[in-house]
Every structure is written in structure tokens, then in C-alpha cells.
Amino acid sequence: MTRKALFAFYILTIAAMAAATVIEKSEGTDFVSTHIYGAWWFTLLWAMLAATGIAWIARRRLRRWSLLTLHASLAIILAGALLTHLTARRGMIHLRIGQPTATYYEDNGTDTPATRSLPFEIRLDRFDIEYYKGTKAPSDYVSALTIIDGTAQTKGRVSMNNIMTYSSVRLYQSSYDEDMRGSILAVNSDPWGIAVTYTGYALLFISLVWMLIDPGATYRKLLRSPLLRRGIMGAAALLAMAPQAARAATTLPEADADRLGRLNILYNDRICQLQTLAIDFTKKLHGSRSYRGLTAEQVLSGWIFWGDEWSDEPFIKLKDGELKETLQLPDYVSVNTFFNSDMGGYILGPYIHEYYRGNRDAFHKQAADIDNKIQLIMELRRGLTLKVFPHTAGGHTTWYAPTDNLPDTIGNDRRLYMANVFSLLYGEILKGNTPAARTIIDKMAAYQTQNAGHSLPGSVQTWAERTYNAIPFATILFMVCLAMGLVTLAAAIIRLSAPRPDTMADGRACKAVRRISLATMGAAFAALTFCGALRWIVSGNIPMSNGYETMLLVAWLVMLLSMAASRRFPIALTFGFLMAGFFLLVSHIGQMDPAITNIMPVLNSPLLSIHVSVIMLAFALLSLTFICGVTALAIAAAHRLRGSAGSTEAPLASLQLLSRLLLYPALAALGIGTFVGAVWANVSWGQYWGWDPKETWALITLMVYAVAAHTDTLPALRRPLCFHAFMAAAFLTILMTYFGVNYFLGSGMHTYA
Template identity: 60%
Template sequence: MTLSRSLLALYVSIITIMAAATITEKYMGSYYVADTIYGSWWFAAMWALLAAAGVAYIVKRRVRRTSVLLLHGSFFVILLGALLTHISASQGTVRLRLGETTDTYVVSTKDGDIRHTLPFKLRLKSFDIHYHDGTKAAADYVTRLTVTDGDKTTEALVSMNNIFSYKSVRLYQMSYDPDMRGSVLSVNRDPWGIPVTYCGYALLFIAMAWMLIDPKGPYRRLLRSDIVRKGMMTFALLVATTFMAHGATTLPKETADKFGRLYVLYNNRVCPLQTLAIDFTKKLCGSASYGGYTAEQVLMGFVMWPDEWSREPLLRLKGGALRDRLQLPRHCAINTFFNDMMGGYIIGPYLNEYYNGHDDEFHRQVADVDARIQLVMDLRRGKLLKVFPYTVNGNTTWYAPTDIMPDSAVAPADRQYMQNVFSLIYQEALAGNMASVGNIADKMLRYQHKNGGSSLPSGMQTRAERLYNAVPFATILFMLNLGMGFATLFAVLWLMTRPTRRTLRGSMLMKIAVAVMLLSFAALTLCVALRWLIRGTAPMANGYETMLLMAWIIMAASLLLCRRFAIVLTFGFIMSGFFLLVSHISQMDPQITHIMPVLQSPLLSIHVSVIMTAFALLSLTFICGITALLLRAMRGSCAEVLAAQLAALRALSQLFYYPAMAALAVGIFVGAVWANVSWGAYWSWDAKEVWAMITFMVYAAAAHGTSLPMMRRPMPWHVFMVAAFATILMTYFGVNYFLGGMHSYA
């Protein structure tokens, strides 16, 4: 077997083993795969052989181009750093109790815990949790220590994303004791591996930048090629249930809207009551309104007239297993699930089966319905209506009318007001005095401003959230973008298969497409900006927000390139519409919440935005491939024309490919730096880390046209890009919804 074939076989084997390991981990556990695969001698040996074979191959081929040598050299240095970490590093935990001193830490192995000695002593002075004002959402975890080294004493502070280093020992905030009198720190000693690995990262960043600007590199040659300047001219011109209510009683729309302007503590965040009302209504019936009633009217209907609204058929049953087994309609009332003749709560026995391990589709649907019914029960008991703030000594607590309020915490007059105001609202509503009800809502808002302290959002944040609530951005934009995408795609394919090869330059469809893309991009930019303003941090903390970011990046790239490569506009519509559709219909939760303290790092913004940029660009190579396959299947053009079209699509695909690979490499290793700063381990073999590496390694094969001659031909290139896109789907969706792990979010 030749060196090139041996190298390819080893490369494919490592990718296959890593993919299999992530699936094995789901069923056998992290400790199992860490011990038998990732931490095994043979897995390390395979990487060493791959590095050695790569060096031998480069020497054999007499590669002299600086960018190529620097790029592959950076991977060699990173692997060397990983080897040094594997050999010399030590990672464990130290548990501290208030006032106690220790000079040891514990390393957990498969054979048990091993105690190691620190080169200094640690004494815990205090541990505190800092909360967002008026909530129980943690903003940071802070440990204060005294470090004693002989006669020298140093004061130290450790918090999330704030490590303390001393004598090559790094301390990270890991956990804490429930009684708040103890802190658990992660200890990392890696004096050799970290500097070598970081050196490799630096070389990688330089190499990726040089790859894009190297005058003799493939990307610059591509930009200068005739197929880009002339072949693309062929394409630059080618683009161009609500339900009726049964008369349930509720407040008038204008009056209910006044209650929607109140503030409430919801999801550990102070927000307009309108936000709670919309989430409540969506969870029940899948829409932000019901039978012509606004979300505020639905919420206040359940608050004021719960018996009537419990008879309304607004609970949408999503799946068929539950409906088929219990013979239920698609839309049910809450009362449907309570029947004394059938034993009370009719899904109660099935719910118990679910908690005892029955995890099939039917029982999951039972659990989902129960969660929504319990939401209604919590509202009826007043638990959701934490609308009464009370500030003492600068600390604000939000109360619901049914909460237990200690005499020492709340003044008698305020307690009486909180407990009785909803009864007064109900009396006025029964009497038809809606003006009085509105006045009470206005007084409640003034009470909140008087007693809310610093926990209330600013006026700008409130206006931003109400605007965000008013417009279903994802729903509108996915329909608009997908509609335009398929309309222009069909037009492109039809014209490309015509003998006359007519174009759309200057046509009305082209002008409309550009205008719609600009409008859609502006709307999505507003959506992202509103989420950023509402929460105060970059909107990239969950699956929903990263889907929006992916769509935004794709549209931005499309607008930047559409004047030169008009077909990009079609690709941009389709892929951005796809990501917006996924955010709309999937299990992702669009609710805005405070992010975890560990995510409050500038490195997170860089890591996520760069990775999403890479995925967005690679998704456009996927669309290029799909278009090529469709053209090949239709065969409307002569062989020469088809060949030119496939080659032009390959050139366009490569324009996306090289920046995407640079962004993906940088994003992965910025994430590693962030992990090292936050947790003390730059690579933990988490499922998403592994699949991101698999994605990079799979796509990297396409850059080796010299070693893989088929990649120099248009059709194999397009087929490979279509197939490789499966790794992105697995990295993003497969990990989130199947494999899990600490990077799993939705």
C-alpha cells in the first residue's frame, strides 16, 4: 500500500472511531469511552502515526509553499501539546469549607480517588452567589481564598471565567456546597502542554489567514481565474389556524393590554407580563392568540374566570399516539383530563408509568400534556403572578398574591394590598366597571415602579421587548425567504435548461429578489438587536439564537456577493429560510432568559459567531452541490454547456469553502481556549467537540486536490459537499437532540 493510501486509511479510521465513540458514550457513559477509547494508548498511537505519516508525505511530495507548511505544522504542534498534556498534566478537585485550610487535591480515576499535594496551602474566606437584581438567576459564583506559601500570604479570588494561577497551578470555580459554606474548585497543573498548544493555536491562526491571502495559494488563484470572472457571468443574471372561541368571558382587549404592561418575575427574569401571556398561550394552543383573543386576554381569562376557560378547547395535542389511545380530538379543554367517573386525573396512571421509566412516544406526550396542565394549575393558584416587588435595603423580592410573606419582610399595608388587589379586580370586572379595572392596573404599575428598585428593566428594554413580542419574526421570514428562494431557483433551473440561455439581468424578478432580501435582512437584524437589547448580552446562548445568527450571516454574505454572483441570492434565500424554519418548528425554546455565568465571556461570542459563520458558508456549498445535481438530472443543456455550468458552480462553492474552513478551524480552537479559561481543560472529548473536529477533518479532505484527484473534477466535488453536509447536521442537531453532552443546547 502506498504512503498516500495508508495515510488516507488512517485518517478515515480515526474519523470513524471518533464518530463511533460519541454514539458509544450515549449508551455506555463518558467514563467508559474516556478510558477505553480517548484515553487509550492505541488511540494516541493512531494520532502519532497520522502526524508522522503526514510529515513523511509532505517531505516525499517536496511541498515548499509557506502557507501549507505553516498550516500542517500548526496541527503537528497542537498534537505535540496534547501529548505533553496527556503525559504531564494533572487535573482534579479541591473541596474547601469555610475557615478550613488544605494543601491537597483529589484526582478521580477508574481505580478510585487519589490525593495529591499542592505546593501551597488554601484557606476559604468566603463563598457568594451574585444574583441578577430581583431574581434568583445566578450572575456569578465567587470564591475568596487565602493562599499561603511558606511565609508568603496572597489573597485570591476565583469566579466563573476568572481563574487564579500560582506556581503553574490554575484554580477554577467548579461547584459549591448547598449550605453556602463550602466551595469546590477545579485544579489544573499543565506547565508544558498549555504553552505548546497555545503556540500551535497561534500558528494555526496565522496559517489560516495566510491561506486566504497567499498569492500562490488556491484561494487567490481561484479569485483570479477566468471561470470566476467569466463563467460566473452565466449565473449572475439568472436569479432573480386560529380556532374560534365559544364565548368565554375575559377582559376587553384594551383593558387586558394594560395588565400586559405590568412587570412580572418569570423564568428568573423581570419582564413585561405580556411575555408571560404569550408564552402561556403558545404552550397551550401553539399560537400567540386564541379565537380572536390576544394572549393577555387568554391569560387574564384564566386568572379571572378559570372555570369557563378550563372548558375551552384550546389545548392542542401535538402527537397522534396520545390522541389515538385515549380517543381525543386534536384540541381539548383542560377539563377533558379530569373525570371523576374515570378516577379523577385520567392521565395520572400513565404519568406514573412515565416517571417509572416508560419513555415511548405515548408516555412522552402524556408528560408534555401534564406539564401544560400544571402550568394552568400554577396560574390558577397564583404562583405565576409574581407581580409585586418589595425592596428592603436594596434587595428586591417579587411576590405572587398567594405567596407566604413573612411579617418581618413585608409591611402589613403592602401585604394586604398584594393579597387583595386581584379580588378587587374581579369584583369590578363582574360589575362591568372596566374603567375601574384599567385604573387598578395603572396603580399596580405605579406600585411596581415605586417598589421595584433596580430590578425593573429600563424603558428602552421594555419597549424593545414589547416590539419583539408583537412581531413573529421567525415565522414571517422563513415563509418569505423560502418562498423567494424556491421561486428564483425554479426560474434559474428553467432558464439554464433553455437552448436560448436567456438571463434575468435587469428583470423585475431580479429587482424584487434584491429588495426582498434587503427587507428580510433588515427585519432579522432588528430581531437579533431586540433580543440583544432585552437581555443585555449577545444573542447566541441557545439553539434558537444560533439559528437566527446562521440565517443572518447567510443573508449578509448573499447581499455582499449578489452583485457579482447573482445565484448567491437564491442560495441565501433557501438556506436562511431553512434555518429560520428550523428555529420555528423545532423543539428550540425562543424564550429570553439570563444566561449561565460561565457563558458570560467575550470568548463565547467569538467562538459561536465564528463557528456559525463557517456553518453558514458551508451550507452554501451544500446548495451549490444540490443545484449541480439537479442540473445533471435535468440534462436540459448540451454537454459543453452543462460542463461549464458545473464548473462555475464549483468555483462559486470554493469561494465559500476556503473562508469557511478558516473560520471553522479558528472557531474550534477559540472554543478550546475558552474552555481552558473557564474549566481548565481545552479539550474534553465532549460529543459536540468531537463532531466539530470530525466536520473539520471531513471537509478538509476536499482541499487536497493533489492527493485526491477526483476533487479536481466538478461533479465529485459537488457530491462530496452534499454528503459532507451531513456532518454539520450531526454536529448541530444530532448532538443537541440525540447524543447530548455539556455542549447540548436547544
Template identity: 50%
Template sequence: MIKKTTCFIYVALLVAMATATMVENSHGTNYAHTAIYGSWWFVLMWTALTALGVAYLLKRHVRHWGTWMLHGSMVVILVGALLTHLTATKGKMHLREGETTNAYIAEGDGHDMRNAMLPFSLQLQRFETSYHAGTSAAADYESVFTVIDGHERQRGRVSMNHIFSYRSYRFYQASYDADGHGTVLAVNSDPWGIPVTYTGYALLFFSLLFMLVDPKGPYRRVLRSDLLRKGALMGLLLFALATSGRAQSTVPRATADKLGRLCMLYNDRICPVETYALDFCKKVYGARSYKGLTANQVLAGWLFYGNEWATEPFIRVKGSALRKQMGLESHSAMANFFVMGQYTLGPLVEEYYQGNTDKVHQQALDVDRKLMLVMELRHAASLHLLPYTTPHGVTTWYAPTDTLPQTMNHQQALYIRSVFSLMAQDVAAGRWDRVDEFLNKMDRYQHAFGGRTLPSAPRYQAERVLNAVPFATVLFMVNLTLGLIALFYIMGRMTEARWITPRRRRWADGTFAALLGLSFLALTAAMALRWMVSGNMPLSNGYETMLLLAWFVEAIALLMQRRFRIVMVFGFLLSGFFLLVSHINAMDPAIGQMMPVLNSPLLSIHVSVIMMSYALLSLTFICAVMGLLMRRHEGELQALSQLFLYPAVAAMGIGIFIGAIWANVSWGSYWSWDSKETWALITFMVYAIALHGGSLPAFRRPRPYHWFMVLAFLSLIMTYFGVNYLLSGMHSYA
């Protein structure tokens, strides 16, 4: 009875949390927190689950201390969460420079706000925003203040990922005033909940690691299983793109490359013009080139031959609903959107902003944004290639259409405003030597006036290599092709095909291992180059996390392929799939500056560990699919799946608690029931069910186990993709 009741409440909690994320999306965060997360019945369900879980362990006379430590850590974490819920205080404090106050707005029950007082006062000395050199991208926000506590004075400083503590209160940088002379600090006091919760996290960390190394534990029994020496796999889809034909008017490739090698301000950083050209082509046309022309030539074509290019079918119209309504092709000319001087998308875009957001209007807005990118390029408004450094040493990059500062001397201002129009005259006359000299002079100008905002030579060269080699596109095609070939080879080995002689087997094993190693090195190089270019670990967007997932899959496959040859096939196919996902247009590969709050070592560790767990859980899904398709080998594939499952659950648990610590340091709250957090917890709890074969006998049998792992993978898909695209929350950058 205890087990059935525990299972019922466990499943009910999963359903309640999943429902809460949907409710938050439709009714707002405050409603979801009041009606579900903060409700008495939700707290009661967690309390009942905790009590029943302890009672069940006592009833079974469990004496294994690792099991008690693991489940006990959950109890301690829940006790800490309860203490936080009952005793913590949090709110916001607004300060102006020179102002002294102890008043703040505290958050009450149901997210109601009330006035409150600190037992001491703060006086703001200054608020500063620092920027990445030569850009308007914020690098950090910092508030410097004095704590006044009776006759005592103490200096305090708060910035992103740097908190200030005094007595039992902690202060975080939350926001700031538009004029830059005021700040908003988050105030948090949780003297009881945080230490208890952190104790639970520490216990969880050590118990999850112990689960993997415990000589008497279930994972070591999996490692000793003879079934791991057998196995089989699956196949995937191969995909390729091709273009043909040639546009009529542009500059020679050598001249276009000179333009591409210049630097510009784009995406809040200084980068080669060719980076902007590639992104322009991919966003507007959907490919890196157009009819045999490079991205640099496409950029030059639109810049200098805009009228002719307006008749080229260059604008990609993805939406079939819009194409059908307006009679457009999948790639249409810019001229098709202007009839008798009227902008045909104008009414649809206006209706979208008035609240009509059906498919046609969404697709119209997408095309409208592409057309705006083209218009900006035609007028050189997006080409911020010309730097100016003020007498105070502040460098700003300007486009010819920008308003120039009064402090700029007349000759320099004249050069910035007229350089492209003068160059256009030589382009029209075909005087390419003079155009090249214009570009050479512009390069010298950038080095003379760009100052320290110009990228270093290694960073510049790293970005040019990234631009030249589409790593994800090449590797997904190569890996999927090799994966299919390796699949047929492994199946031949399993069926003892006569054509696989011992000598051929040794040669094939060595060749596939070497090719997987080369693919891994290429992917490592791609990620290292992105790291060099951005200055941050490459995990700031969906594209980069897909690369990281592929990297982990290949690393795991390389480590295990010598003992389990089938893992080699997993490595090729699954990494190829992740790279294929990264290749699709839904994930923008553009490199930009990282938000200040995300620039934290804890976040890098959190995302890396979580991505490793996702990679391992993806391998359990592949095992499950093949176990259902190939019943003869379902037992071996269950053992192989469990080989991945235990470290995957351990990594996910560790990743979640590292993320909670980072959130507490950065946001002032280690758990906020954000949709991404909630679904990560749901996924962790779902996969943890499969580890309880001792209590749930169905999971000892291969077929129910494989069916469960297929269904469990849906929670992972929801966590990674569904939350980003279907739900709301703070993790929209993930």
C-alpha cells in the same frame, strides 16, 4: 502506499471518534474516555497519522511554506495534547470558610480519584453568589482566599471565567456548598502541554488566514476562475398558519393590554406580562393567539374565567400515539383530562417517572406539563407581579399565593394576597373602569416598590417591540417567497429567456438586492432588540443561533450578490430555511438569563465564528444539490462551492480553537472530548478532505465533489442538531 495508509488511518479516526460519542451516550463518559479516547491504540493512530502526513509532504517535495505551517500547526497541537495527556494534573479542592488546607482529590488514569497535596495551602475567606437584580438567577460565583506558601501570603480570587494562577497551578470555580459557606475549586497543572498547544493554535490561526490570502494558493485560483460568473439553484417549501373562530369569555382588549404592560418576574428576569402571555400561548396552544384573541386576552381569560376556558380546545396534544390511545383531538379541552374527578394522565405520568419512557408516556408528560402551566395561571401562582424591598435593599417579586416575609407590613401583605380576588369581582360584574383602575394602581405599586429591578425604559420598549413583531415568522415566509421568485428569474436569465430584457434585468437585480437588504436590516433589528432585552449577545440557545446563521447567510449574500447574482437566491432561500427552523416549536424563543460561565466574550466570538462557518458550509450543500440536479452547470457550481468552502473551513478551525481557549479559561481543560467538541472536529476533518484536490484527484471532477459535499453536510447536521437531541454532553445548552 503512504497516501493510501494515511487515508485509511484518517478515515479510521473519524469512525473511531464518531463511535466514541455513541459509546459515551450508552456507557457513560468515564467508559468512553478509558476505552477509546485514553486508549493506547487511539493515541497510536494520531501518532501514526502525524508521522505519515509529514512523510507524505516530504515525499512530494512540498516547498510551499503556507502548507507546512498549516500542517505543522496540527503536529504542534497534537504534541501539546500528548504532553497534557502524559504530564498534566487536575482535580477538585473543597474549602470551607476559615478552613486552611493543601489537600485535593486528583484525577488519575481512567478517571480514578486519589488524594494529593499542593506544595502550598489555601484558606477560604468567603464565598459569594451574586444574582441578577430582583431574581433568583445567579449572575456569578466568587471565592476569595489566601495562598499560604511558607512565610508568604497572597490574596486570591476565583469567579466564573476568571481564574487564579500560582506557580504552575491554576484554580477555577467549579461548584459550591448548598449552605453558601463552602466552595469547590478545580485544580489544574499543565505547565508543558498548554504553552505547546497554544503555540499550535497560533500557528493554525495564521495559517488558516494565510490560506485565504496566499496569492499562489488554491483559493486565489478559485477566485480567478471564469466559472464563477455562471450558476443555478433550487426551491423550498412555503408554510403558513391560520386560526378562526372566537372564544367566549375574556376581558376587553384594552384592559388585557393594560395587564400585559405590567412587569413580572418570569424566566429569572423582570419582563412585561405580555412576554409571559405569549410564551404561555405558544407552549400550551402552539400559536401566539387563540381564535382571534390576543395572548393578553388568553391570559386574562384563564385567570378570570377559568371554568369556561376549561371547555375550550386549547391544550395542544402533539403526540399521535397519546391521541390514539386516549381518543383525543390535536387540540383538546382541559376538562377532557378530568373524568369523574380522576386525572386521566395521572397513571401514565407516574409510570413515566418509574422508568417507562416510551412514546405514549413521553407525550403524556408533555401534556401534563402544559396542564400544570394552566393550573398555575388559574390560581395566579405564576404571576409574580408584586415586588417587595426589604430594609436591606433586597427586592423580591411575589405572586398572591407565595409565602410573604414577616418583615412586610400588614397593609402591603393584604394588598398582595387580595388584589386579584378583588379584581375578579369587578371582572365578573363587567366593571371595566374599576378593573382598569386596579391595573393602574398595580403599575404605580410596581414603580414604587420595584426599585432597581425594573427594566430600563429602552429595554422595556425593546421587548414590547419584539413581542409585537414575530420577526422570524414574517421573515421566513417573505424570504422563502422572494427566494422562489428570484430562482425563476435567475433560471430565466441563464436560459436567456426573451421576456428578460436588459431594462427588466437591471430593474429586477436592483429590486431583489434592495429587498434582501431590507430583510437583512429587519433581522439585524430583531437580533439587536434581543441583545438589548437580555443584555447578552443573542446566541445563548438554538433559536438565537438559527437567527445568527440566517444573519450570516444574508450578510454573505449581500456582499457577493453584485458579482454573483445567484448568491442572491441562496441568501433568500437559505436564510428563509434557517428562520423556518427557528420558527418551529422545537426551539423555544423565550429570553432568559445566561448561565454565568457562558457570559464570556470568548464564547461570543467562538459561537459567532462557528455559525459563520455553518452558514458557508450550508451554501456548499445548496451548490452540491443543484450541481447534481443540473449537470450542465456542475462546473460553475463546483467553483462557487469552493468559493464558500475555503473560508468555511478556515472559520471552523479558528472557531474550534477559540472555543478551546474559552474552555481552558472557564473549565480548566481546553479539550475534553465532549460530544459537541468531537463532532465539530469530525466535521472540520471531513470538509478538510475536499480541500486536498491536489492529492485526491477525484475532487477535481465536479460530480464526485458534489456527492461528497452532500454527504459531508450530514456531519454538519449531526454536529448542530444530532448531538443536542441524540447524544449526551456538556454542550446541552447549545
């Protein structure tokens, strides 16, 4: 009876959390915060889950200390959450420079926040926004404060990821006034809940590691299994390259376009090579890094200097959709396709007007997407994009485009130079005076060096960016990995479902293929490592701050783990190829933006690196358990279809062992990564758990995969086929956590990741 009640509460809790994230999409965050996460029945559900869990552990008379402390830590975390819910005080305080206050507005879940008193007065002395050099991209928001407690005064500083604590009250940077003379701080007082919760976190981290090293626990027993001596081999595949197309409209020669591409520009709120803008421009509009044999720099220079001619080029790639079908448009269209005097000028104009008035069906969404691409071209042709002229005054550097309104502090000679240098360059190009054109470009580079202050990237950063731009890492690697993975998987399934054992010749062939596979995986791993290092050098931040970078990270981790496991499980290389290829493919064709940008202030924390990398490690391990499950199901299906007399018990058991060996460290990594994220949230926002959709689905993922570790409680999972089916299905929670929250639910502060 106790076990059935435990299962019921466990399933109900997961279902309630999953439903809440879907309801939030339609009803809003406030609704689910009040009617689900903040409701009495949701708290009772967790309490009943904890009570039945404790009762089941007591009934089973569990004596393994590593497991007892692990489950005790979860109970302590829930107790801390309850204390926070009952005793914590949160609110907001609006400060103006020089005006002390001793009150704040408490968030009590109503439309009229309550006014509460602080045990001290607080005064804002100054508010500043710090920027990345030479850009308008904020790197931090900083409030300089004075705490007035009777006759004592304490100076302090609050910024993103840098809180101030006084008399058990913590202050967090939240927002600011547009006139820069006011700051909005979050106020949090939770002296009991945080202490208990952090105790639970610490015990959880210790217990998760202890679970892996305890000699008598399940994981160490798995490592002593005789099945670890067995392995599976695979085969290799080749890759073909596509030929180049014919040349396009007028543009600069490749060498001169490359020279132009070496200029620096303010783009994406950072200073980078003009080449980077050229590649992004070409990929966004045409869908590839080149156009009819022309480099991205040649494409960009063509649009800059010969815009009318290029407007007739079928350059814009159209996705399939209602607008394309209705207007019967080809896959590639020119800008002039959308300008027709007989149809009233800009033919998308009426549709765009309807789109911004609220008509957001598929037809109008595609019209808006095409309009955005055309606007990119128009902004380039008008020179608005070309912020290549730096001006430094008072230690601050601003970058201008040739058509910008320039301040009076810039001399008349420089104004004329900025406004006319592109026309001068075009004039020399038309006359065929190549040496003069190159001299003008070189002088533009010298102008940047003389006037950019300290905002220009260093030589190593420039080299790294040009190297990164030159090699389409994700494109090459996903093709290599998927090709290797599919061929070796097919070979492995055929071998494992065959009724006869391998011959000696088969064994020699398998060894040769394994060496080739390992060498290929090693080369792919080295290439992806190089890619990540280049992005790190260019941005100055560890490359794990957005969806694209975390996809590369999880692919990198999958490769590393599969090579490590291949010594005892050669089929791990096949799994590694498939999952790394999948993640790289997603980064290549998905909605993720591969552009390198400055990191947001709230992400500028060392806890980001720990939080993301550890969770990505868990996802990498669990992705391999998914491939184990799919492979096992495929072997079983192939065996039935062939009507073989032999047994699949041995290969399925070996795959189950590999999957369980991956599962336990994955659970440890997922638990540690999730709750490190909670600590980071508490440091940044004063709330370690806010039921954000991605937080919620990460918890659901942890709870679902934890089921597979309880084979003593669930005997059905001891059977290999049942276990593999569960692990394959459980992977859906990872897909929902990583992709579903971003692209289906589309809400919460984690959607950037």
C-alpha cells in the same frame, strides 16, 4: 503507498471519533474516556496519522510556506495534547471557610482518587453567589481565597471564567456547598502541554488567515478565475396571510388586557412584561400567539379571571402520538377533557404515575407532555405564576405571587393588598366598572415602581421587549425566504438545463428579478438585524447563547454572505434565501426555546461571542456550499431527464468555483472558532479539549471539509460533479454537529447550544 496509508488513518480516526460519540450515549462518558479517548490505540492512531501526513508532505516537497505552517501547527497542537496527556495533573479541592489545606484529590480514572500535595496552602475566606437584580438567577459564583506560601500570603478571587494562577497551579470555580460555607475548585497543573498547545493555536490562526491572503496559494488563484464574471439570475414569489377565527370565551377587552400586560413580572428568572408570559403561555399550550381572535394578554386574563369557563375551551393543542390515537382525541382539547368522574377523576393520573416509575414509551411520554401543559394552567389559576409583587429590603428585591408565603418583614397592609388585589380587580370587572378596573391596574404598576428597587427594566428595554413581542420575526422571515428561494431555484435550474442560450428579453427579465430578489433579501436582513438588536437590548447579552439565537445568527450570516457574493454570483441570492429560510424554519418549529433568559454564569465570557459567531459564520458559508452542490446535482439530473444535447459543464464549473470560494474562508472560520472554543474551555474548566460530543463532531466536520481543499491529492474532486456530490454529503456532518448532538446523542455540556 504513503497516500493510501494516510487515507486509511484519516478515515479510521474520523470513524473512531464518530463511533465514540454514539457509544457514549449508551455506555456513558467515563467508558469512552477510558476505553477510547484515553486508550493507547487512540493515541497511536493520531500519531500514525501525523507521521503519514508529514511523510506525504515531505514526499510532495511542499514549498508554500502558508501551507507548511498550517500543517506544522496541527502537528504542534497534537504534540501539546500528548504532553498534556502525559504530564498534566488535574483534580478537585474541597475548601471550607477558614480551614487551610495543602492537598487535593487527583482524578486518576479510578473510583478512589489519589491525594496529592500542593506547593502551598490555600484557604477559603468567603463564598458568594451573585444574582441578576431582582431574581434568583445566578450571574456568578465567587470564591475569595488566600494562598499561604511560607510566610507570604496572597489574596485572590476565583469565579466562573476568572481563574487564579499561582506557582503554575491554576484554580477554577467548580461547585459549592449548600450551606454557602464551602467551595469546590478544580485544580490544574499543565506547564508544558498548554505552552506547546497555545503555540500551535497561534500558528494555526496565523496560517489560516495567511492561506486566504497568500498571492500564490489556491484561494487567491480562485479569485482570479475568469468564471467570476459569469452569473445566474432567478425569479420572485408572493406570500399569503391567513384570516382570523371566531372569538372565544369571556375575557378582558383588548385595551384592558393590554394594560394588564404592561405590568412587570418575575418570569424565567428575569423581570419582564406580563405580556411576555402571556405570549409564551399561549404558544406553549395552543401552538400560536393568539386564540380565536384574542390576543395573548386576553387569553392569559381569561384563564386568570374566568378559569372555569376557559376550562371548557378546546385550547390545548395535541401533537400526533400514541396517546392521542388510543384515546381518539381531536387536535385541540379542553382541560376538562382530562377530568372525568366516571373514569376516576384525572384520567392521565395512572399514566403519569407509570411514567415516573420508569415507563417512558411514546404513549407515556405524550401523557407527561400533556400533564405538563395542564400543570401550567393549574399553576396560573392558583396564582403561583403571577410573581408581580416586589418587595425590597436590605438592597435586595424579591418578587412574590399573591399566594406565596410572605415573610414577616412585609407589613400587614401590603400582605392584604398582595393577596386580594386580583379578587378586587375581578369584582370591578364583573360590575362593568371599567374605570375602576383600570385604576386598580395602574395602582399595581405604581406599586411595582415604588417597591422594586433597581430590578425593573429601563424604558428602552421595555420598549424593545414589547416591540419584539409584537412581531413574529422568525415566522414571517422563514416564509418569505423559502418562498423566494424555491421559486428562484426552480427558475435557475430550468434556465441552466435548457439547450438554448438566453434571449435578450430573458436577460432583461433576469435583471429585474435580481433587483427584486436583492431588495427582498436586504429587507429580510434588516428585519433580522432588528430582531437580534431587540433581543440584545432586552437580555443585555449578545444574542448567541442558546440554540434559538444561534439559528437566527447563522440565518443572518447567510443573508449577509449571499448579498456580498451576489454581485458576481447572482444565484447566491437563491442559495441565501433557501438556507436562511431553512435555519429560520428550524428555529420556528424545532424544540428550541425562543424565550429570552439570563445567561448562565459559565457563558458570561467575551470568548463566547468570538467562539459562537466565528463558528456560525463557518456554518453559514458551508451551508451555501451545500446548496451549490444540490443545485449542481439537480441541473445534471434535469439535463439527463430532458435528454438535452447541450453541455452542463459551464454552469457546474461556475458552481464549483463559487463553492470553493466559500469553502476556504469557511475552513479558516471553523478552525479559528473551534480552537477559540478550546481556549475558552481551558480558561473556564482547565481543560482545552474534553472530547465532548459537540467538540468531537466539530473536529470531524473540520476534517471532512478539509478533504475538499486537497484537490491536488484527490484528483477526483477536480471534477465538478464529484466535488458537488462530496460537498452535499459533507453537510451531514454539520447537521450532526448542530442538531444530532442535541437531539439524538443528547449528552455533553454543549447540548444547550
